[in-house]
Amino acid sequence: MDLELRHLKTIRAIADAGSLTRAATALGLAQPALSAQLKRIERALGGELFERGREGVRTTALGDLVLERARVVLPAVCELQEEAVRFARDGAEGYRLGGTHGPLLGGLVDRIARTDPGAPVTTYTSWSEREIAGGVVAGRLDFALVGVCGESGPPEAGRLAWTEVARDPVYVMLAADHPLAPRTEIDLAELAAEAWTDVPGDGCFGDCFAAACVRAGFTPACVYETDTASCVHLVQVGRAVGLCRATFPVTPGLVTRPLAGAPLVWRHLLGWHPEGRAAGRAAAVLHHTRAAHEEALARSAGRTTTPAPREGTPR
Structure with missing residues (x-):
């Protein structure tokens, strides 16, 4: 599976929410579906991104690396999209x-x-x-x-x-x-x-x-x-x-x-x-x-x- 922007958004949502349950609610998904999606992402990246516990989840070292890059990439892509729309339409x-x-x-x-x-x-x-x-x-x-x-x-x-x-x-x-x-x-x-x-x-x-x-x-x-x-x-x-x-x-x-x-x-x-x-x-x-x-x-x-x-x- 190739990593996509939607996968980075999912990782960011889980980290921001602090739990799969809250992240699933924010993303409008059922928790089992989100858990399955996370497992596919982790397989694609070669390791676990989150440690599960009673109080929720926290990022692993690999998760920290991916999350740090995601928080740079996602705003940059959003800004690129806005600029492209303006360029195409403002002409x-x-x-x-x-x-x-x-x-x-x-x-x-x-x-x-x-x-x-x-x-x-x-x-x-x-x-x-x-x-x-x-x-x-x-x-x-x-x-x-x-x-x-x-x-x-x-x-x-x-x-x-x-x-x-x-x-x-x-x-x-x-x-x-x-x-x-x-x-x-x-x-x-x-x-x-x-x-x-x-x-x-x-x-x-x-x-x-x-x-x-x-x-x-x-x-x-x-x-x-x-x-x-x-x-x-x-x-x-x-x-x-x-x-x-x-x-x-x-x-x-x-x-x-x-x-x-x-x-x-x-x-x-x-x-x-x-x-x-x-x-x-x-x-x-x-x-x-x-x-x-x-x-x-x-x-x-x-x-x-x-x-x-x-x-x-x-x-």
Whole structure:
């Protein structure tokens, strides 16, 4: 039997788990099947890799040697695969854009279509900022358009180049007939008795919102985490008040208002792989994204925003 990458992954999984039972669970195998596979690997390598005991397994001297090499080879092969995917896919002259919920992705697509009508544009959306960033790292996407709460760092910060597009205060979304709707600004404490609704995400926004409520003297009684359309419906029928960005479009039946003191801030970020072929188009895409943000802000009820620095230096 020739040694394969999957065999090295099995060896690493057993060593990391410390027992065949736990390793079998992690690999999604039955323990007898994993034991049989390990015996075949050991025969191919000429000796035992693990000593079995009551408390689990530990590597032999041969096992240490193989495991040391496996922990060098496996990441190198993974990196090679990612680079190959990027090389094969980034050569296309089109734009592969990934983004989370919000109006900026649509605005960016529109601007690219207007200024570069011959270039194909594809999009991928997800509520997960990490998933979008991972798509750029893996070469499946050229650019990631995501947001983070306050001064939080972006996902994959060490592998992608990130630039701030703009930062907006977080607004509250109310039914048009809500008692506070006529106000131009609302203190967070005035909403202490309300149920809330917001879209999901894998950043720290939920924790930051909870902390802001505690500073305002209350704990949210209920938070409905759901898609944008459902959030809008819950607000329109008076079931909850919502959290939204200043770029949220004007929508019948509801109004958006800034929170006094801007206790929550949302930063729009654009990311790309610095070694990908699409990196040469980053400056143009950043320009289009900032213009799309300004256009979205102009169409919304929000007007308070802090423009990002215009030099476009990756963060």
